Amino acid sequence: MNETCTTLEPLLPAFTDGELSARDRDAVQDHLDHCADCAREIRLLDETMDLVRRYISEPGRARPLAMPAPSALRRTRRFFRWGLAACLALAVGAVALLNASHTECHADAAMAEVARKLADIRDLSAAFHKEFAYSTATEGGYDRIKVSGRIWLQLKPEPKIKAEEHWRYFAPDGAEIKGLADDHTWLRARGVTEDRHGSPKDDNGVAASIGGSTSTGEYTTEAAAEDDAAAENNANDAAEKDDGMRELLKGGLFESCDGEALLPPAPQQEVYELARMIRGLSEDGYLKWFGKEWISEKTAVLKGETRKLTFVADAAGQAWRLQVELGPGEAIKLSLSMNLTDSLGQVLGVNESRFELTALNEGLPATIFEGVEEAVESK
Amino acid sequence: MVEEKSAKSDGSLADLAEGERGGMLRFAFGMLHDWHEAEDCVQEAFARMQEAWDRAREPRIYLYKTLHNLCLERYRSKRRPQGVDRPVSVCRSESSENEALAEEQRLAVRRALESLPEHERAAVLLREAERFSYRQIAETLGASVPQVNNWISRGKHELRRRLKPYIEKGRMP
Numbered sequence: 333m334n335e336t337c338t339t340l341e342p343l344l345p346a347f348t349d350g351e352l353s354a355r356d357r358d359a360v361q362d363h364l365d366h367c368a369d370c371a372r373e374i375r376l377l378d379e380t381m382d383l384v385r386r387y388i389s390e391p392g393r394a395r396p397l398a399m400p401a402p403s404a405l406r407r408t409r410r411f412f413r414w415g416l417a418a419c420l421a422l423a424v425g426a427v428a429l430l431n432a433s434h435t436e437c438h439a440d441a442a443m444a445e446v447a448r449k450l451a452d453i454r455d456l457s458a459a460f461h462k463e464f465a466y467s468t469a470t471e472g473g474y475d476r477i478k479v480s481g482r483i484w485l486q487l488k489p490e491p492k493i494k495a496e497e498h499w500r501y502f503a504p505d506g507a508e509i510k511g512l513a514d515d516h517t518w519l520r521a522r523g524v525t526e527d528r529h530g531s532p533k534d535d536n537g538v539a540a541s542i543g544g545s546t547s548t549g550e551y552t553t554e555a556a557a558e559d560d561a562a563a564e565n566n567a568n569d570a571a572e573k574d575d576g577m578r579e580l581l582k583g584g585l586f587e588s589c590d591g592e593a594l595l596p597p598a599p600q601q602e603v604y605e606l607a608r609m610i611r612g613l614s615e616d617g618y619l620k621w622f623g624k625e626w627i628s629e630k631t632a633v634l635k636g637e638t639r640k641l642t643f644v645a646d647a648a649g650q651a652w653r654l655q656v657e658l659g660p661g662e663a664i665k666l667s668l669s670m671n672l673t674d675s676l677g678q679v680l681g682v683n684e685s686r687f688e689l690t691a692l693n694e695g696l697p698a699t700i701f702e703g704v705e706e707a708v709e710s711k
Numbered sequence: 712m713v714e715e716k717s718a719k720s721d722g723s724l725a726d727l728a729e730g731e732r733g734g735m736l737r738f739a740f741g742m743l744h745d746w747h748e749a750e751d752c753v754q755e756a757f758a759r760m761q762e763a764w765d766r767a768r769e770p771r772i773y774l775y776k777t778l779h780n781l782c783l784e785r786y787r788s789k790r791r792p793q794g795v796d797r798p799v800s801v802c803r804s805e806s807s808e809n810e811a812l813a814e815e816q817r818l819a820v821r822r823a824l825e826s827l828p829e830h831e832r833a834a835v836l837l838r839e840a841e842r843f844s845y846r847q848i849a850e851t852l853g854a855s856v857p858q859v860n861n862w863i864s865r866g867k868h869e870l871r872r873r874l875k876p877y878i879e880k881g882r883m884p
Contacts, residue, residue: 388737
């Protein structure tokens, strides 16, 4: 390299980008015609940028599937999927509704509405992404499971929702059970539902997808894989549970998917929905179904930054707690406690249940509790 | 040269979203090295764009400016991204040689990008992800065109210096 090379070298990137003035461009071109070193430098710069462009153009890489979880853990996993599926259904429903209106409305208005709704959904999504470190634990004899999930939405070129779950398994002593770490990916798009744990399923559209046979099919697939005598019983149990869960969702979350606002506009509406859910849980005997198997705690941001919903159930279905933060310094708590005759791990029935509704803060408007009162009862 | 979309008469927000999403994802990924984080930031940028639609004079610049800020915010909050020092696997079979090389290159590009100062990285990525002109990059990053020229020159030369071994390795038959 000579002095000219050193002088012109800083100009080479702008030369390849076509950003030099005519005078500088001519000067560089004249030099390149006679300097093999700088010509090579130009080629290296081009190849370097090829590498960079390739890197940023193929960010998504397939994640390997790990071995499946033991059947004892599947029911817990399945419930989580139901929760996730419900949220997915909410989001798919919203996108579907908005997409349907897209052809009828002015594109700007429709897009604005989509963006507004997405902002709401994003809050929920962000909750999955940032806060949904879902963990379970039981006392004695049960594995602990930790999972984190993320969910994200794509609006263009077509509405699509993907979710990813990461599972890790822990023994009661806290040691991770190696080899069971599991990634699970969902894809919901118009006309197709894909699940890494099952075959792609063709649906008749988003509504069919929302209809929620995914979990049933999923269970059937899993149950079919069971080659022990308990498979049939498991399938029957699963069908019963799935029916019950579907009813629960119809009474609660699914109402929102079928045409009502995605998220209730007022805090009271959120409370009503939650109250209906709580009441439905008891009426449907839902707690019996999950019994010992389910314990969860999850927090989702419903709207804005301060409104949170925390949903907790213990391993034996002995207590449910649902807490809603309505805004800064405003929160109520709905809880359902159940005293069971059976010991932990042998929950077959419920002999007493009690609802409690507690305002955690003073000064909440009385209307908050309208429509919730009938859920506050003792049996 | 990419046609500049400087006025809303060019189209709706929907058109803008459709046209820019790919480039925005590439840019955000180059900044964050995480596909999911990139998706989040792009979505957030669109949401903010929607709110500012009435007052944004140059929506495209506004979008990228917002996205750049979101990426910086997220990148700084993460401090050093996980996995950046993950060693390249040395256990390779013959059949996986190409794949290993590709992975090695990816890690090298990531490290090289992360070695750049933030403004140099952003300038290079805006150029390479979306073919922004230097003037558009200057507007997006709130800098002058000579500054951008300087950043891109330094950034690209530094990337070239760091990635040269991988380029030469990639040429080998």
